[in-house]
Amino acid sequence: MSLVPAAERTASPEPGAEESCRVRGVVVRRVEQVSGSFLRLVFGPESPGDELPFPVLGADQWFRLFIPHGGAHDAELLPPWGGAAGWYLRWQRLPEESRAVIRNYTVRAIRGGEGPDWEFDVDFVLHRDAAGALEGIAARWAAGASPGDRAAVLGQGTIFTRLCDPCRVLAVCDETGLPGLEAILAGLPEGVTADVIAEVPTASDERSLPGAASVTWAPRDRGLGWEAALAAAVGRTGSDSVYAVGGNELALGARRMAREAGFDDERITFCSYWRAQRERRARR
Secondary structure (H helix, E strand, O other): OOEEEOOOOOOOOOOOHHHHOEEEEEEEEEEEEEEOOEEEEEEEEOOOOOOOOOOOOOOOOEEEEEEOHHHOOOOOOOOOOEEOOOHHHHHHHOOOOOOOEEEEEEOOEEEOOOOOOOEEEEEEEOOEOOOOOEOOHHHHHHHOOOOOOEEEEEEEEOOOOOOOOOEEEEEEEOOOOHHHHHHHHHOOOOOEEEEEEEEEOOHHHOOOOOOEEEEEEEEHHHOOOHHHHHHHHOOOOOOOEEEEEEEHHHHHHHHHHHHHOOOOHHHEEEEEEEEEOOHHHHHO
């Protein structure tokens, strides 16, 4: 499939992010294959004593990732070093032929955030075209990453919010929204229940999701998709709210279906991570 990244996520940085977040360097510590479509990079401090590059916010915490121009592992890393305020303008002023590539990612997990030996996980989706070649600069960079490779990050905020307590959430995602949803499930407070619908490329990408009351997998290699699963679930789960993240088609489509099922806008949280070219639908 051919992917066109969404320009920006809709959420705003958390209060205080401008003061507490800066563009900071990190290095790859480990590379782990999660499944056929998911690769996990574990990032750690660039130098001993470096602090965690963003405050620990929990849930689906997201950040800007800066990798070398063109995703080349032997290229200089040239991000817009400095504070969160004005980072994009600084990036625009860098030489176009060598400035860092920017992508948005979600933190899968953080360990040791209060100490000097912290690390955090980021899951990359390995999208492939019809011929099986990897698509996307960030995916190709991740697939070729080795311990010691440098990157930079800028913390942003979170998207998921609990709308009532106790609460039962119907969560819908594709593979790009799954890592963030896993982080949400891992930190659900007592009294909050989540039913999950997850569309993934293949059945081999299915996994245990601790914290979910129920999980409906929709692997595309079996001709399944999120739409039918959501249509079957939206009226029978007793959900108080709907949370939808992933491709533009999923985010907007799930919002529309939730509205048609009687959910008002204040009970729907949605976010588009990327947009697909038109032929993607035909390839399913």
